[in-house]
Amino acid sequence: xxxxxxxxxxxxxxxxxxxxxxxxxxxxxxxxxxxxxxxxxxxxxxxxxxxxxxxxxxxxxxxxxxxxxxxxxxxxxxxxxxxxxxxxxxxxxxxxxxxxxxxxxxxxxxxxxxxxxxxxxxxxxxxxxxxxxxxxxxxxxxxxxxxxxxxxxxxxxxxxxxxxxxxxxxxxxxxxxxxxxxxxxxxxxxxxxxxxxxxxxxxxxxxxxxx
Amino acid sequence: xxxxxxxxxxxxxxxxxxxxxxxxxxxxxxxxxxxxxxxxxxxxxxxxxxxxxxxxxxxxxxxxxxxxxxxxxxxxxxxxxxxxxxxxxxxxxxxxxxxxxxxxxxxxxxxxxxxxxxxxxxxxxxxxxxxxxxxxxxxxxxxxxxxxxxxxxxxxxxxxxxxxxxxxxxxxxxxxxxxxxxxxxxxxxxxxxxxxxxxxxxxxxxxxxxxxxxxxxxxxxxxx
Numbered sequence: 075x076x077x078x079x080x081x082x083x084x085x086x087x088x089x090x091x092x093x094x095x096x097x098x099x100x101x102x103x104x105x106x107x108x109x110x111x112x113x114x115x116x117x118x119x120x121x122x123x124x125x126x127x128x129x130x131x132x133x134x135x136x137x138x139x140x141x142x143x144x145x146x147x148x149x150x151x152x153x154x155x156x157x158x159x160x161x162x163x164x165x166x167x168x169x170x171x172x173x174x175x176x177x178x179x180x181x182x183x184x185x186x187x188x189x190x191x192x193x194x195x196x197x198x199x200x201x202x203x204x205x206x207x208x209x210x211x212x213x214x215x216x217x218x219x220x221x222x223x224x225x226x227x228x229x230x231x232x233x234x235x236x237x238x239x240x241x242x243x244x245x246x247x248x249x250x251x252x253x254x255x256x257x258x259x260x261x262x263x264x265x266x267x268x269x270x271x272x273x274x275x276x277x278x279x280x281x282x283x284x285x
Numbered sequence: 286x287x288x289x290x291x292x293x294x295x296x297x298x299x300x301x302x303x304x305x306x307x308x309x310x311x312x313x314x315x316x317x318x319x320x321x322x323x324x325x326x327x328x329x330x331x332x333x334x335x336x337x338x339x340x341x342x343x344x345x346x347x348x349x350x351x352x353x354x355x356x357x358x359x360x361x362x363x364x365x366x367x368x369x370x371x372x373x374x375x376x377x378x379x380x381x382x383x384x385x386x387x388x389x390x391x392x393x394x395x396x397x398x399x400x401x402x403x404x405x406x407x408x409x410x411x412x413x414x415x416x417x418x419x420x421x422x423x424x425x426x427x428x429x430x431x432x433x434x435x436x437x438x439x440x441x442x443x444x445x446x447x448x449x450x451x452x453x454x455x456x457x458x459x460x461x462x463x464x465x466x467x468x469x470x471x472x473x474x475x476x477x478x479x480x481x482x483x484x485x486x487x488x489x490x491x492x493x494x495x496x497x498x499x500x501x502x503x504x505x506x507x508x509x
Contacts, residue, residue: 093372108361109362111365111366111369113366113369114342114369115310115369116312133365133369136364136368137365142361225493226490226492227490227491227492228488228489230488230489232489237462241462244462245460245461245491249456249459249493252458252460252493
């Protein structure tokens with residue numbers, strides 16, 4: 075049987091994830107005047123000095139790099155909010171709600187709009203800590219699914235980048251369980267053991283793991 | 286292809302769906318089509334209408350940018366339009382490239398399966414046919430013609446095979462990470478007597494592609 079090379083390892087590259095994140099809207103304060111932009115991805119503007127407006131992150135970064143605006147960091151990126159999230163993340167087993175692209179967006183802002191982020195060192199360190207706690211949770215979660223048979227996983231509040239990183243392991247693990255629990259496999263094991271009547275021992279079963 | 290549908294997806298019946306349909310821009314639709322195609326193990330239906338519209342928009346935008354440059358519109362504006370254009374072109378190209386990769390990989394299987402063959406665009410079908418021709422010729426010249434006669438097929442291991450067992454197929458039981466737009470309630474994963482899974486809107490789930498295949502094809506579940 076021609077074998078299947080797995081081409082889906084990490085389906086989206088980090089660059090592609092960033093590409094997707096760049097379409098999220100963010101607030102900027104232009105320092106110049108510009109007519110509305112009628113782009114394929116939407117209409118933005120008009121741009122007037124000191125009047126805040128919303129644009130996609132890629133556009134905000136482009137304007138920022140040319141010194142045409144300041145970027146207003148999103149509400150969730152304040153020291154206050156992030157501290158709350160970090161504490162909740164440490165206390166609870168579940169994942170705290172965070173913007174889907176929080177990793178990519180914070181990265182983009184750190185790279186291009188450092189001066190627009192108050193307490194940037196604090197913010198950066200909080201986000202790193204949040205990421206670490208979440209990854210640690212992912213690790214323990216993965217251990218759990220390896221112990222019990224799992225058919226489906228609920229990944230509530232996982233962010234885009236975390237999902238992408240976890241994808242190769244999770245999909246292959248679940249697939250292997252699926253394969254191993256299929257009726258054919260159990261029949262095979264029956265025939266190996268001298269055809270003695272055997273109840274199919276499917277082990278502890280957990281239909282859905284909520285994380 | 287349904288003639289009535291606006292953008293290639295099957296018609297929705299509830300008002301809810303209609304509203305979400307008209308408020309989704311082509312750029313959004315192209316992005317979703319791209320994501321779904323990248324994550325799905327099998328080739329999905331070609332979004333002919335969407336791709337056609339996207340091509341037209343790109344062409345229009347290219348002309349606009351050309352005009353701007355000629356009329357001396359300020360370079361900042363021009364570069365922003367160009368960036369948006371580049372992004373759209375990237376999505377389109379990556380969508381087509383991903384599909385071509387899948388076609389190349391599973392070309393014999395696609396050819397034999399009418400449902401899959403019909404998901405290809407006209408140009409993709411031509412590509413597939415040329416691919417098949419080249420592969421058959423190559424396999425034959427390099428190996429098969431030198432094997433004993435009962436092993437000469439590129440589709441079967443030997444003439445005693447009952448099925449085309451040399452044809453690679455995509456694994457539909459691959460797990461994918463997905464998200465449903467709406468609450469789907471108790472969802473039966475498959476025919477084996479497992480309990481149904483409760484699917485909430487907007488949460489990520491890891492599920493076997495096989496179980497959600499029809500929902501992906503009607504656009505109710507997106508792959509991530």
